[in-house]
Amino acid sequence: MADTDWNPESYGRFASxxxxPALDLLMRVGDLPEGDICDLGCGAGAMGLILMSRYDGRRIIGVDSSKAMxxxxxxxGGYDELVEADIAQWGPENPPALIFSNAALHWLPxxxxxLPRLAGLLAPGGTLAVQVPxxxxxxxxxxxxxxxxxxxPGRFDPGSGPGVxxxxxxxxxLSPLGDVALWETEFYQQLPAAGDGHPVRHFTSSTYARPVLQVLDEAETARLVERYDTAMETAYPLAADGSVLFPFRRLFFTLTVR
Structure with missing residues (x-):
């Protein structure tokens, strides 16, 4: 079975x-009260320096459950503090001004x-900003x-996978808790050619497919990957150079507590 921790190199292949979506979400965050900035599910820290630049002088705290990430x-160098914690149970030392969570909460049931629990952690007038696939x-x-x-059959429980x-x-x-903004965006992503399989498989196997692959052995994984690559050739046809235009929908919301 596969390692249960995240692979930063595999995930980072499509970092840009x-x-x-994280930058789009941040652009929709308005004025904040006094308090820390918490990057919940910070992963490998792609947003740390960006948050530090935007909120100069505030403490930037990253929270994640993955040691490798x-x-x-x-x-x-983008965080004043990094906390290893289950983000479903995490609580801050002081009420933060912003809890920012990019592509993390869909892993939690x-x-x-x-969401009401996270909103209750905020300082008065603070914001919860979330993006999920x-x-x-x-x-x-x-x-x-x-x-x-x-x-x-029966080897994988779909309920154990990410969902929204x-x-x-x-x-x-969210609406009883404060002022809500809610929107979706479909990003058309140009995935580069991959030498060993369909580009969409490389994009999804490091994230969404992890729970599936973790319950399979090496031979089973190879069999599944072969079938998946074949299906992707039909669903997402390759361009002449082996790349693919991949539409990917993401859901965003911000909540400013009253």
Whole structure:
């Protein structure tokens, strides 16, 4: 079975594409009260220096459960403090002005309880800013689960994979707590040619497919990957140079507590 920790090198292969939604989210954050800036699920620390630049003089705190990712984040010099913690249970020492979470909360269940808990940690007038992939129904994501069930019935529980609610559900959960902005954007990403398989597989295997691949042995993984690559050739045809234009939908929201 695969290592259960994140692989910063594999994840970072598409760092610039993964950073674009984070920057879009940050641009929608308005004025903040006094307090720290918390990068919740900071990963390898791509946003640390950006947050430090925008919020000069404030403490920037990164929180993640992955030792490997935190080690990479430490090397960026973008954080005053890095905390290894389960972000579902994390709590700050002092109420932060901003809890910023880019592409992390979809790994956690029970958003109906999680988001009010996070909002309750904020300083008065503070903001919770979140981006999560909203791609689960697209072939790039759905076929990891469908093919795993076809090839290895019962080996993988889809409920253990990442997931998000519908936008209307997030609005229902968040609107009683403060002022909500909610939107979606579909990013058209040009993925470069890959020498060993379809580019979409390389993009998704380091994130969404991790729970699937962790329950398979090497031979089973090879079999699944072969089937997935074949399916991606139809779903996302390659250009003449081997690259692919890959549409990827993401869901954003900000909540400013009253």
């Amino acid at each position: 594409l993964r950073l674009r 935190l080690e990479k984040a430490r090397g960026t 029970e958003h109906g309880q999680l 909203h791609q689960n129904r697209a072939p790039s994501h759905r076929l990891w689960h469908d093919l795993a069930e076809q090839l290895f 609610l519908e936008p209307v559900d997030y609005h229902r959960i």
